[in-house]
Amino acid sequence: MPAPITISKNNQLLYKATNIQEATGYLAEHLNIKKSKCYNPIERGYVYNIPYHFEEDEYRFIAPPKIAANRRQELEDRDHKNARRIWLVPANPNEYDLERAFTHYEALDWKRSFNYENGDILLLYVSGSVKKVRYKVEVIEGLVQTNDTIYDQSFWVVQEKYDQSMGGDKTRVRLVDVVDTDDLSLYQLREHGLKGNIQGSMKLTGELRDYVMSFFHKDLSAEVYPDEVTEMWEGERRTITVNSYERNPLARKQCLDHYGAECQVCKMNFEDTYGEVGRDFIHVHHLTPLHEIQKGYKVNPIEDLIPVCPNCHAMLHRKEDGVYLSVEELRDRLKMKVGNL
Template sequence: MANWLITCNYQTFNLEKAYDELSEIYWKNDVTNTDKGFQVGDIVYVYITAPISKIVYQFKVIEHTQNNRYPNAQLLFWNNLTELKKYGGNFSVFKKLKKVDNKTLTRQSLIEQNYIKNSDTLQGLRTDRGKSQDHEISVLLNYITSQFNDEMIDFDYPDEANLNDKKFPEGAKQIVQVNRYERNPEARSKCIQHYGLSCQICEMEFAKTYGAFAQGFIHVHHITPLHKISDEYEVDPIHDLIPVCPNCHAMLHKTINGTQMTIEKLKMLYQSSNNK
């Protein structure tokens, strides 16, 4: 399974209306080498060009079809069929997964967080297939995946790390049901880049358990409880943060005889329990 980032211009194809009205979306898969194009099971993210300038859609490739099977219903959403009629290749069928409106997925936000260069207009196709985890495209797609997955759950943990400043300052409290802290997704991303997406206590990895649907999902725990920190400080994504599954994350917020649970203690309890 691979992740993709592709581009759509609403002035050419009205994906917004097509997404709302169609059960599936057909997309050109014109790579001559079939091993290099969209593969069944791949996850595809769609960037909408200016004036939207934002990554909005998430799809899953479910099958491929021939040129003559392009659905008539989808033709209605093309503003000009000239480009489509010139195309002689095959199509991939996309299953709709999610549509989001997230400020962290704007082109400007990606530039500010150093995921892309200022000159990058996000045109064309890019994929993490065959690329190392630390390749710039893999890092970008991993971040995009995390932003879509973060939309799935409203985290209630006060120290679920998701920090806004590139120096990762923490400590400024906001009162939203519980005390929360200003967060920056770059700190979370750097933590995940270092440790990976498996829980550092029980070793669970969501994508291996639930498939591509859960790719990129993990909680990031702040090792020192933020309520114990009075002044702003710079978070170290490697030493202050650690990826954990929601179950282990909840256990880390429990105490034993009034003593805060630690990563080492919880890992020992988990291993001891599973060795019985």
């Protein structure tokens, strides 16, 4: 199936091609280089959103999402040279509190030890007393261009290490999944092909790559409630913004691991009601009003978050006489209408 590709240069539309061959020919002529040097950057560009830099200009290539996703799957199934790379990367918990950082932020800036590119997967091996692969993250910005790095000194355990980390290039990653199993211990990694210790980033291939990746099945960010709740009443449309604590994938997971995927107001369980399609579907509500949050606040997924259904969530984000209802108040009001819950 032909893949229409749009080419932009420095965020300005440059050309619309009907397929990758046409895009390759156009770019080669535009840059006055051989076609053979253009095909791979275009393919990786539209599949993984990787920019192509030529001299002082930045080129981007965009295809319809479904076409890009299908091609991405084909590349990875065939272990094609243009497929994203899988890296095993050490993380020392005695230097940096990774779990707390992921609970607070949706993305983090990581030291760019190698030439990480958009779409690459980093499997984070937590050393120290843990000695397991725990996190799967995806590179969303291979080389962070902005000075506004997602970096928080409070998560660093050792001040000296924080000072050292401030220099050098950074890669921005988002959390995809987190697991905790002895099957990903250092011993098991060695049983499946790891040679020596994990002292620096290494690209995974073959049996070891397939073994580690087989334990990560979810995309936590894909399960997170959207940025907004939309309400409809009396023909009027109103949008309620949901704060970042309610969208954080790791905080959400820890909250649901504790409470389960059941509304804590009305007891709605989507799997019980709708079957498999409703499994794990629930919203997460942040209990502390945003105006009460002070600088340096760190979310506690058990005490600060609570699972609620979309209807109850919308009600919790509405004000009555200028005041938000609490979970308990909303639950009591519902009891008066429908009886005991």
